Amino acid sequence: MVNSVPSAWEKIRKKNEVSWFYHQMWTKKLQFKIAFILWRVWKQKLPMDDVLARMGISIVSICRYCSQPQQETLEHIFLAEDYATTVWKVFTDAADIQGPFVQAAPTIRLWQLWKRMNTVVHGGTMSKAKVLYDINMNLVQLAKLKYP
């Protein structure tokens, strides 16, 4: 029997099974703004030059970091650019990261690379050491929330 709008909604809504990937994407206790970056990258919902170009927005695309001209793309900024490869390598080599941190670490790396990009876009600078430090601090913060 339906006796409220929420219960009616539960009766008529179509539920899909939660995919393994989406389940892995969200780390409990990780700050939403950080967790959300993985979804935004996956769905290409960040205003990167390649995304804007696909939307029909004409733009001259040049990576702000590389000395050799490169197009600013999601893949370049988050995976291929020298800075990004360093960030991924440092934490890939830290094989003792376990548990929820294995799940959260890639998301936190994306978040910090995104923060760095926005800092540079707005005229600031952010060293590799600062990015690596902030990633560690995000992991420490997550540990404190998970294991108070």
Ligand SMILES: [Zn+2]
């Ligand atoms: Zn570049």
